[in-house]
């Protein structure tokens with residue numbers, strides 16, 4: 001990413017103590033306007049997947065454009081219920097009687113992953129009354145995850161996700177309100193439209209038995225190159241063909257390219273190449289860099305060899321593999337330099353850990369007037385609290 005930093009971010013940088021995740025409020029508003037447009041024009045519901053991004057400080061802004069949240073378990077569901085409001089959908093591969101009982105107090109849509117889970121827990125869900133909606137996740141057999149190969153493909157061979165086509169007849173369709181498919185990851189419109197068309201073609205008898213179809217997450221609606229109008233047309237056609245409601249539950253697509261991780265250079269050591277140690281960490285603060293893996297975009301830097309000074313950027317932990325990536329710069333880096341990684345909101349701070357006692361980065365909002373507001377600064381108590 002050789003792009004220069006936006007001027008308002010350059011102005012704000014001296015106010016930011018590092019490491020810090022910074023939400024760019026102007027860019028988040030731009031993303032939310034796209035979600036609002038899809039929702040209004042396609043006539044569908046759009047939920048925030050809080051597994052990807054959950055920052056209560058910006059929920060008031062997001063709430064204006066969305067219908068609610070979707071959670072992966074009890075704590076996320078409670079967060080959505082108490083802090084976001086509106087609808088709370090929950091999907092978990094498997095529930096226990098205890099966590100289902102808890103979830104029923106914090107949600108209004110429960111999705112099941114297997115016929116057996118439905119059989120065991122449907123009576124408890126139905127006892128709540130007609131306002132509690134029931135969904136079933138099916139495996140649509142549509143593999144189009146663009147990231148991480150099988151790691152992020154719910155339809156990969158031997159995947160645990162979703163009722164298989166051969167088992168669909170055994171489901172208690174009279175008690176099921178929503179058909180759920182989630183099979184995309186960072187998909188552009190061809191993935192979203194392809195999934196919608198595939199489900200329409202392959203699962204029409206099931207669609208006719210429900211009131212709504214949830215096309216899951218992975219719709220990268222705010223990524224440059226995503227044709228939002230193509231998605232809107234596909235949803236429109238689907239709704240006209242089947243007369244059902246449509247739900248989308250993106251996480252990444254709502255916050256993509258709307259925030260940063262700001263770090264400082266601590267030291268530069270030399271071992272065949274310059275290795276630059278930062279006050280952040282791939283293992284603790286950017287786990288997807290190692291898991292996917294990928295090299296995050298960095299303002300003012302280019303691929304190795306493109307600028308005169310190539311170096312490795314590394315984290316400040318004991319793990320040898322705590323490497324963020326190899327980049328090149330116009331000038332050599334030195335202690336005290338600030339670096340700004342781009343596209344750092346999804347699956348970043350929600351997945352943080354404090355390995356080595358590494359401090360958690362600040363959470364901050366960069367407002368449109370250039371003011372930077374610290375939402376949360378973490379300390380020793382946050383580390384100690386998790387150790388019993």
Ligand SMILES: Cc1ncc(COP(=O)(O)O)c(C=O)c1O
Nearest residue numbers: 049052182217218250251252253
């Ligand atoms: C069931 C479900 N819904 C929604 C999402 C959100 O996906 P994304 O953040 O890629 O949009 C995920 C991600 O794993 C998911 O598993």
